[in-house]
Amino acid sequence: MAAREKSAALGKVARPRLYEQLMKQILGYVEAEQLGPGDHLPAERDLAEQLGVSRATLAQALVALEVLGVIDVQHGTGAVLVYRPSIATVLRDLREHQSRLPEIVEARSTLEVKLAALAAERRTDEDLERIDAALKVMAGEIADGGRGARGDELFHEAVTAAAHSRVLAQLMTFIAEMVLETRLESLGQPGRPERSLESHQVIAGAILNGDAAAAAAAMQAHIDLVSDVALLK
Known part of the structure; x- marks a missing residue:
């Protein structure tokens, strides 16, 4: 027994x-x-x-x-x-990283969706130029065989700036290093740089049109995309 x-x-x-x-x-x-x-x-x-x-x-x-x-x-x-x-150190750090990823995604959804909506309402011509420039940088990096990480970073910085919210911008600065983890993770997935660029273009189009609801929805869809990574499966 x-x-x-x-x-x-x-x-x-x-x-x-x-x-x-x-x-x-x-x-x-x-x-x-x-x-x-x-x-x-x-x-x-x-x-x-x-x-x-x-x-x-x-x-x-x-x-x-x-x-x-x-x-x-x-x-x-x-x-x-x-x-x-040591192998033990890396595996420990990997476990900590895996447990942290869902919370980083949650924070991005909370902050960046709102920032995209505000950007659609408040963006200036200078903001739109900065967003467009970031898209071109990312497209150039991908065309050269890279992952587009710098262009990706510039795009999200441009959207944050276009929202003209100092407090939300400070919060994004606070989590910037953690966001970098998800950026590297996502853009390392096969075919992801191209898909990420396409979703950026959708967000940019909504901001250009001044459509806050569409910008928020596009940003949420983008975050859903970039959170689909191997470490969370």
Whole structure:
């Protein structure tokens, strides 16, 4: 009877996600090769081939390591090691990051949806020019093979400025570093930069037309899009 009760208390052990396994293997490679800050990891194509996974799957692991500050990924130069942490430290930081993401998304929905609506009501010609310039920067980055991260950041800054609300702008500054986590996470998803740019264009169009309700709805749809990331699945 006692043995039966013990068996009933046992549950299935959760299988680690593939990108977590890849993170461990990449960190194991870093340790084995004694790589230090500034050293490059193998090119994505070579790394994916060595690990026996698709480049899309590998990209999820690299994005997670980038968000955690372990590597820096730049278009044209590949992944560069920022520091060499222990595997245990990275997995702990990953768990903290995963638990924080839903709250960051919640904060963005609360603040940025309102900012988009206010921007539609209060924007000036100068604000519209700044929004358009940000869209062009992002489009240029994507056309060059990048993720459009700088253009994405400029766009959201331009929308915030167009709302002309000092208090909301201060709150956005306060969560800026956390928003950066979701930005890297989202733009690292396959095909996401192009989709994100398209949703930015919809938001910009609503702001241009002075349609507060449409701007708010478009911003919420955009945040729903960017919150669809592998780490939350």
